[in-house]
Structure formats: structure tokens, C-alpha cells
Amino acid sequence: MVLTNIGTVKDILSRHGFSFSKGLGQNFIINPDICPKIAEMGNAAEGFGVLEIGTGIGVLTAELAKRANKVAAVEIDTRLLPILEETLADFSNVKIFNEDVMKCDLHRIIREEFAGLRASVCANLPYYITSPVIMLLLESRLPVESITVMVQKEAAQRLCAKVGSRDAGAITVAVNYYGTARQLFGVSRGSFMPSPNVDSAVIRIDPAAEQRLPEAEEKYFFKVVKSGFSQRRKTAANAVSSQMGLPKDVVYEALKVAGLPETARLEQLELEELMEFSCRLKAFSGQVS
Ligand code: SAM
Numbered sequence: 509m510v511l512t513n514i515g516t517v518k519d520i521l522s523r524h525g526f527s528f529s530k531g532l533g534q535n536f537i538i539n540p541d542i543c544p545k546i547a548e549m550g551n552a553a554e555g556f557g558v559l560e561i562g563t564g565i566g567v568l569t570a571e572l573a574k575r576a577n578k579v580a581a582v583e584i585d586t587r588l589l590p591i592l593e594e595t596l597a598d599f600s601n602v603k604i605f606n607e608d609v610m611k612c613d614l615h616r617i618i619r620e621e622f623a624g625l626r627a628s629v630c631a632n633l634p635y636y637i638t639s640p641v642i643m644l645l646l647e648s649r650l651p652v653e654s655i656t657v658m659v660q661k662e663a664a665q666r667l668c669a670k671v672g673s674r675d676a677g678a679i680t681v682a683v684n685y686y687g688t689a690r691q692l693f694g695v696s697r698g699s700f701m702p703s704p705n706v707d708s709a710v711i712r713i714d715p716a717a718e719q720r721l722p723e724a725e726e727k728y729f730f731k732v733v734k735s736g737f738s739q740r741r742k743t744a745a746n747a748v749s750s751q752m753g754l755p756k757d758v759v760y761e762a763l764k765v766a767g768l769p770e771t772a773r774l775e776q777l778e779l780e781e782l783m784e785f786s787c788r789l790k791a792f793s794g795q796v797s
Contacts, residue, residue, distance in 0.1 A: 509595055511567040512540040517701060520565060524591050528702055532585055533634025536564040539699035542658075543571040546710055549692050550630040550656030552576040557622030559652070561609045561631040561641060563588065566595040572630055573599040580621040582609045609641060614650055627651060632658040635704070639679055642667070646686040646715060655713040656692070664691050664709035671779045678737040682730070684779050687715040721783060729786040736774025744774045744785070754793050762789035 510516055517538065520526075528534045537543055546568060552558045552575040560581035563569045565588065572579045579602045583592070586606055596602050603621060605612060618627050629652050633641055638659045645655055659667065668689045669675035683689045695708040721729055735751030736744055745759040760770050766785040774782065 510540075511565060511570060511595060512538050512543075514538055514701065517565065520591055520594065524587070526587055526591065529585065531636070533562075533636050534564065534585070535632075535635075535700040535702060535704050537567050537632060537699060538701045539695070542695055542699055542710075543568045545693065546630055546632075546656055546658065547571040547575050549710070549712065551626070551628035551654045552579075552630060555626055557618070557625040557627050559614065559618065559627065559629045559650075561629070561657075562634050563592060563604065564632070566592050568630065568632055569596060569602060570599065573602050577601060577625055578621055579603070580605065580617050582607055582612055582614075582617075584608050610637065610644065614645070615648065618651060626653055628653050629655040629657070631656075635660055635663075638663050642713070643679070643682060646682065646713070649686075649715070649719075652715065655715065656710065657713075658695060658708050658710045661694065661707045661709050664711045667713075668711055671782070672776055676775065678733050681733050681737075681779065681782065683713060685720060685729075685783075687713050689713045721787075725787055725790060728790045729783060732786040732789060733774065733782065740773065740775045742773070743770070744768075744772050744777075745770060747774065748789070752793075754789075758792045759789065762792050765792075 552572040556576045557578040558572045558576045560569055560572060560579060563581045563583040569579055569581050582605045589606060592604055605617060629645060665675055666677050666680055667683055668691045669680045671681055671684050689711055692710045692712055695710060697703045697707050732748060736747050738751060739747040744763060745756050748754065749756045749759050762785055763770060763772055765788045768781060768785060
């Protein structure tokens, strides 16, 4: 069954009385070039188990199942289950979990479904939860070698921006802290049914094996980053002291010891500088509290 053939897709959907849910970000891929590329660039290969988030009618799922040993796919919309039974009937290596990705135990799924396999994530993410899903995967340190996901073009630019550049946001810092991200290729809006109002891009994040900062420092680091980026036009001293309730002198002292000017803005700093500043600030703020 060719799941990128518009006639086939319309036929399946109408036989099952399915209507698209905008709220669930349902834009299904109908460009035949996209899914094989995501699968091949996203570690869907011999020896791998692939976790997919959001199956739709299974167009990407099928390409993953052709290449990987096992596919575990999380899909929230119960109405898609009978459709998937039909579209994925040829594959015995796919297991669907009818759950909300934000609430299910992804570590357990990987442990139980991918025993003895290497693991990766591939998905055409529902746009309304792109950042929360990516943060969930990274923060929970899901044991995967790569996260290859389609996101809106603007989100891709932000996620893959250089830390310290104008395009960077708090999530850019987080992605670079947890791993490395790069854009793989762009996807035009006409590649989907229904067609969204924006273009998309596929990105790949490779999580780092090592934890950069100890637990307590890491938590503090993200508090500092959040406070700096919530008021990004302000100097670090102004933003951090007002957001974190710290005397400005303490922030100045931390900046100085980290080798940074008093006028520094967090959005302009490199990752290493941000980490150094945060660790110094944590040490100094401990002395005043
Ligand atoms: N992979 C399919 C494709 O490329 O054609 C569908 C991608 S569509 C952009 C996103 C899919 O994620 C939809 O099938 C939607 O129902 C599902 N979804 C939305 N929110 C979800 C959630 N919280 N947990 C799991 N799946 C979700």
C-alpha cells in the first residue's frame, strides 16, 4: 500500500470516517521522498530499535519498520488504531502505544521493546508540542543515539542556531548543553496533507554521552539561562538579579570571576561562558543566602 498516494490516503481515511484534528497537529506526509530520507538519516537500520512519536496513518512508521529491527510508536489518537492495523499489516516488528507522549514512560518502552538493540527517535512531530517533546527527550536522558525530527522551519532555525547568536533562545542553549543539533533538509508545506501554513525542516540531535554538570549545578544553570533569556535585551546583571532575587553586586562578582564584562548579556555568551558564569553565581549566591 503506497501511503503517499493521495487517492489511497483519501480512500483509507474516508472508509474509516477519519477527519483531521488541527489541535493534534495532524499534517500527514504525502511527499514520497521524505520518509525514506528521515529513516536513513535517523538511524533506522539493522541493529536499531526506533521510537516514533505520532504515527498518523503510518507513512513514516512503515519506512522505519522496513529498515530497523523494531519500531515502537506512540500515538495519542485512538481513531488511528484501526487505520494502522490496515496500513501496517505487513509488518510484524511494529508495536503501537496508544498514549500521550508527554505522559507515557518512554524509558520503559525502550527498555522492554529494544532489549539488546541500539535506539533512536524518528518523528514528524505535532507542532503544538515540538519544544516540550524535545526537552522531555533530552532532560530525561532517554538512552538514544539520535533524535531525528521534522519541525517547523522557524523552530529548526532556533534549535540549530549557534549559542550566542541572534537566533538562539533558551532552548538552543538546552539542545547544545545536552548534545549537538544540525539541520538535515527543508520540507515544503506542499509535502503534507492537509498543507500547513508554514514550511518545515528535518533536524537531527545527537545527545552527548556525558553529563556536563553535576545535578545541582545543572538545575541552577537552567534557572540562570531561563532568567537571562526571559529578559534578553537586559544585561545579565539586571535580568538575573531581578529574576532570581539576587543583589547586583553578587552577579557582577560572578561575571568578573568568570572573565566577563559587567555589561554582558546572556544571549550573547557562548555555552562554556554561560556554564562558567552560572557555576560562579551559584557559589557566590550561596554565600549571601
Ligand atoms: N508521522 C505521521 C506523518 O508524518 O504523516 C503523522 C505526523 S502528524 C504531524 C503528528 C502525529 O502526532 C499525529 O498523528 C497526532 O495524532 C500525533 N500526536 C499529537 N499529539 C500527540 C501526543 N501528545 N502524543 C502522541 N501522539 C501525538
